[in-house]
Amino acid sequence: MSILVLYASKHGATQGIAERIAVTLTASGQRVTVRPVQDVGAIDGYDAFVIGSAVYMGHWLKPAAEFVASHRELLAAHPVWLFSSGPLGTEPTNAEGKDLRQASEPRETAELLAAVHPRQHRGFFGALDPGALTLPERALRRLPAARAIMPAGDFRDWAEIEQWAKDIIEELTTGTAEKTAQ
Numbered sequence: 525m526s527i528l529v530l531y532a533s534k535h536g537a538t539q540g541i542a543e544r545i546a547v548t549l550t551a552s553g554q555r556v557t558v559r560p561v562q563d564v565g566a567i568d569g570y571d572a573f574v575i576g577s578a579v580y581m582g583h584w585l586k587p588a589a590e591f592v593a594s595h596r597e598l599l600a601a602h603p604v605w606l607f608s609s610g611p612l613g614t615e616p617t618n619a620e621g622k623d624l625r626q627a628s629e630p631r632e633t634a635e636l637l638a639a640v641h642p643r644q645h646r647g648f649f650g651a652l653d654p655g656a657l658t659l660p661e662r663a664l665r666r667l668p669a670a671r672a673i674m675p676a677g678d679f680r681d682w683a684e685i686e687q688w689a690k691d692i693i694e695e696l697t698t699g700t701a702e703k704t705a706q
């Protein structure tokens with residue numbers, strides 16, 4: 525299987541998730557290419573796609589959303605897995621008791637699902653390095669409402685990320701990922 529893993533990352537956390545997914549897929553004997561979504565050339569010739577973006581202010585990064593929209597036909601005809609790198613912190617649920625990864629789904633989720641009918645759209649906890657933030661991001665983070673939901677730290681769960689990649693391999697290699705455009 526030839527798999528293309530694409531990511532949109534502003535400060536590197538999502539890139540790290542994509543690279544770990546790629547390493548896990550490669551270790552299982554798949555041919556894997558991992559690239560920032562902005563730099564990808566031709567995308568024909570791949571059997572499956574994994575595409576992820578960081579979530580900022582409730583949205584996927586524009587290059588990732590635009591990539592999916594502009595390649596929707598080809599993607600819809602292949603097995604696709606989407607992921608978002610979003611919430612921060614160690615609490616699995618928000619103040620209302622809702623799963624934080626679901627509560628942090630990007631606003632494009634419905635559009636993304638309708639465009640490419642992914643096998644799954646998975647949310648992962650992300651990472652925030654205060655030293656890497658831009659000035660506007662720092663200012664935003666100082667707002668009282670933002671403080672609680674934007675703790676500094678690396679909250680990526682590598683075991684969960686690797687397991688997700690293994691689940692993708694399982695689905696691809698057992699033939700359950702055969703798919704036509706819906």
Ligand SMILES: Cc1cc2nc3c(=O)[nH]c(=O)nc-3n(C[C@H](O)[C@H](O)[C@H](O)COP(=O)(O)O)c2cc1C
Binds near residue numbers: 535579
């Ligand atoms: C200014 C700013 C806004 C953010 N907005 C959201 C958001 O709306 N929802 C969310 O789940 N995470 C949000 N986050 C957390 C990031 O998505 C998380 O840190 C992510 O892992 C960053 O990925 P990157 O390093 O690849 O850019 C925000 C972080 C910053 C700095």
